[in-house]
Amino acid sequence: MIKNNIFYLVFFLMLSLFTEVNACLMGPLKVKNMQLVQIGKNTRLNGSPVQMFEFSSLSCSLACYMDFLNKKNIKFSKQGALFYIAENGGITLQLFSVNQHAFSGRVICPSQATRPLLNLPKYIKLKQPSTDFQSEDAGEINRTMVFKNFNRTDYQALTQQIQRRSKSSDVNQAFSYFDLGNGHDVNLIFDMRKSINTLVVNKKKKSLSHAK
Secondary structure, rough: OHHHHHHHOOOOOOOOOOOOOOOOOOOOHHOOEEEEEEOEEEEEEEEEEEEEEEEEEEEOHHHHHHHHHHHHOOOOEEEEEEEEEOOOEEEEEEEEOOOOEEEEEEEEEEOOOOOOOOOOOOOOOOOOOOEEEEEEOOOOOEEEOOOOOOOHHHHHHHEEEEEEOOOEEOOOOOEEEEEEEOOOEEEEEOOOOOOEEEEHHHHEEOOOOOOO
């Protein structure tokens, strides 16, 4: 159980199948042998609906791609590991790997997704997260929030509060799992050895067919 839930908290979710449907880099923005892997669906980043893809350009380097965009008179800019394309409402490429023959990374662009945010129970009172990511995949909706500089005393009070209202729970020094019932789970990651640390909160809703 714990191992399966940790899986969902590592970089917020792994990926679905290769896709080219409604992708950010389709048509005039896509070069030959550029592959896209969608990250979930109905995705929201910091409250805004977005599309997210892992991408790899296998036979065109970043310099090659910039030349490709220039020839099409498509505006772009680069700052560090971020590459911005001023098309389709704005497309951001977060570059992971760049060499003389290929490049890869993550693509983020606006979406028309209408899935609302998966709310935490009203008794869980937390401030605005520094990062808020939600995605739907394989019959589950996952919302993961990151809170920086969280106090250990507040964390202990939070776990006790959720535990009192849970059907079952598993609390230890680094990770806490709570079954809220009806297919709803809450997972917390916090290192109890530190008085101030980053708190990661994951709320998961399983469809009725996947709920236990």
